[in-house]
Amino acid sequence: MTLALIVLLPFLGSLCAACLPASARNAEAWLAGIVATGCAALAASLFPEIAAGHVVRLSIPWLPQAGLELYLRMDGYAWLFTLLVSVMGALVVLYARYYMSPRDPVPRFFSFLMAFMGSMLGIVLSGNLIQLVVFWELTSITSFMLIAYWYHRPEARHGARMAAIVTGGGGLSLLLAVLMLGQIVGSYSLDDVLAAGDLIRAHRWYPAMLVLLAAAVLTKSAQFPFHFWLPHAMAAPTPVSAYLHSATMVKAGVFLLARLWPALAGTELWFWLICGGGAASLLLGAASATFQRDMKAVLAYSTVSHLGLITMLLGMNSELALIAAVFHMMNHATFKASLFMATGIVDHETGTRDLSRLSGLRHAMPLTATVAFVAAGAMAGVPLLNGFLSKEMFFTESLQAGGTGGLGIALPALAGLAGVFSVAYSLRFIHQVFFGPPATALPRTPREPTRGMLLPSALLVLGCLLIGMLPERTVGGALAIAAHALLGDRLPDYRLAIWHGFTASLLMSFVALAGGTALYVVLYVRGRALRRTPLISRLSGKRGFDVLNVTIFRGARRFVRTAFSQRLQVQLLLIVGAAAVAALLPLWRGGLAFGDAPLTPLDPTFAMLWLAGAICAVGAAVQAKFHRLMALIMVGCVGLVTSLTFAWFSAPDLALTQLTVEVITTVLILLGLRWLPRRIQFQEPLRHTLRARLRRSRDAAFAIAIGVGMAALAFAMLTRPGASRLGPFFLQNALEPAGGRNVVNVILVDFRAFDTLGEITVVGIVALVVYALLRRFRPAAESIDVPRAQREGLIGGGAHADPRALLPEGDLKIPAVLGRLLLPLAALVSVYFLLRGHDAPGGGFVGGLILATAMIVQYMVGGALWVESRLRIHPQVWIALGLLAAVAAGLAAWFAARPFLTAQVLELHAPLIGTVHLSSVLLFDLGVYLLVVGAALLMLVALAHQSLRSPRRELPGAVDGAAL
């Protein structure tokens, strides 16, 4: 429970922070501070259990079949990191309170900061690898948001994008690696993976998985060759750099490496990949840091270098190196975060971070200078500070890891060289900023910052000192717990001490100190502020990244230019063509052979029916341009023929539905025809240019080819024996247990009711969209006038009929009487179809469409005003009721503890009537019915109402005549 709280608390805080007003700087800081210290306190409260060597677990199963669960797991190592993340968080929050300017929108800052804290804690506490990937991605996203916090600055946007792409790519790679790992082990649980080390290392997927994992880890921890994103991420506010990009997020990579170390390490490949990447970063980072001008850039490259040191330690395949790595993760977090904070203070108080402009600040800000001085000493590895301890452990390990060959000389040499550079840049950082003559011409006059800003940095430096002088007393216990959690029985003997005697590593430390000082003196005396690092400045993945970026964008643009056209006709041609190609591909090998199933004897009536249908279809194709009404009638005829075909071939439900839909569609399009332009104006410039003719013949050939193909495909299919395995199942189960004779209807409202629910939702949404679109409808100028037939009184009724008249006047009087008589009958028929749907052709769709047709007949003969003065229909209410009824029918199953939409039967014994058999299926079908009525009416009425809207003449002298 405590574990869940530790992860949840920051996310809840993030939500709260997002809701606070923009000026609530103090409230935000208090909130974030309480959340961070709360997490730390919760973690601390678990200390007794952790110290006893227990693992605290919380598991909430989700999809156990797929190995997915919410699994939080805290052992000693996770405990140490939890404490690091939350304590650092608290200090950074305090610092940020004073660092952020009142003009900055702080809710966004604190909200994302806390979300990041939650995600980072999620990584640390994940006991399930998939879950870990999710939190890993969350840290990438929050980091993106925080780097881009000042999004008006181009470098912030650029840096954020770069970080997001690099770490996001790493996240994908991690997901792949984790999936492979899960497949190898057979479980995504961390416990199982850690227990299956031998299996994993022996598996043939191990190399591929390890490369993917290394890519993920090296991107996240800004290691060579992916390190280039970290310096660009320095565009973030300094608290973010201190927290995410030195203390915690970039540690996620090395955290995971150490986490999986017991299961994955110990192979040659591991050594070369991890140790190699770390060594390259260690040296490159240290050398580059020496030549930077921006204080934050120095720290960024130094972070790359120190993370390289940790990675290298992890790659050495030695238990002692692993302990040293964990120790250095802690030490680096303390001194680097305090240095970032000091940099932020300098930036805040002087207005610049440029090393070549800053000088002699120790006079104006002695406290800051002291703090930074000590922290930089720890970074350089000066004795009596914590950096010295872990660095010496590193030197010791580097002497042993290489063995006796050339590697045995190369590794210590490389470590020593990096140590030299690290001393040089630390010295430069302190000397140029705080020593020398007081700087002139700074943007602001430097002075000591407020105490709140200095306090977090000072506390961290105090930590550096205490750990450095009394390692065993301060962190010895915690480190032992973490090491024990990682290594268990393999835990070797080690001793945290300042003095190990005169050893080779001590000698290396002093050589590094002396060499670094000498290097700095040489560089300083030469006095050239080198703009770029000699030799190695081009050695970075950034070039590759940029080239890749540009290539992808160019390629995409070129592809769009060639494959995309603004013109719909071209697009449709491409789509249909692609579909045709997709259909042809499977035929490439075998060709299309017709089957040999016996043909059913030809019925001349049916042939005649389709002769008429074909004539209508072709006629519609030819006539749709100039004779729309004719085309519509012919398409309606095709619909009728289709409907008859359904009836012919044993599909009464389809026939009914097709018939009713055809009626409604035709009415709908008829209503729409009124607003289309007259065709005459386009008849005159009939430009049968060669190009147009070519295009038409191309389209015709294409259409015919498609038609022939479809016919051949249909014939090939029809002449093969049917092999439906689903059909018999539904037939078998329709009557018992589903309790319906009409199998099609049973499928729709019972077996596949979820599909139907989705479908009616779509229909409802479409109706609302149609309504919404028509609300803002602006008819074209020349179709505003009342149609000629109505204007000259040739037909009565219509949209403008007098609503007070008993019956509409004019030719439609008798149809109106009949139509009114029809309404109750049609309603009755529709309910009849609805009720019998489960056992005989019918159902909610058909019933609903029948009622909608009857209603629309009223509109057609009476006119909208006349009908609505007598009968108020609220189609939206029908839609809502329909959806509610369908969902209620689904929910009813819950009361019987069955899954959603399971059919429920209720037997009611009523006096006089006898037993009433009620089923939730009927309620569901009623929902379909109501919704279909509502949707069809809403669309039709919305369209019909267009002619009622006061005609706004946009062009007074517009064409005077009928639109139709």
Added chain:
Amino acid sequence: MEVVFALAVGVLSASGVWLVLRPRTFQVLMGFVLLSQATNLFVFGMGRLARHRAPILDGRTPAADLSLYADPVPQALVLTAIVIGFATTALFLVVLLALRGLTGTDHVDGRESDA
């Protein structure tokens, strides 16, 4: 019968594709209606053509026998397809009208093409 059915699917598809590729919105609308009917018929044909074998059980004959009842699955699929097709047609019609009102033309691209 199979030949007629297959030809019907072919003719509807050809007319539909031809219309879909035409420049006027109304033509495209009609094209979609025809094309969806062709598709519906095709999917329906997946259950093979059966006379007098509506999948409505009488409770006496053995149910799970496709020689006695037509396959209900394609029918259920097509029934939903018909209704969704109606919704799509309605939506397309309104978009067509809105396009016409906003651009003053019924060309699919919102302006007369140059060619």
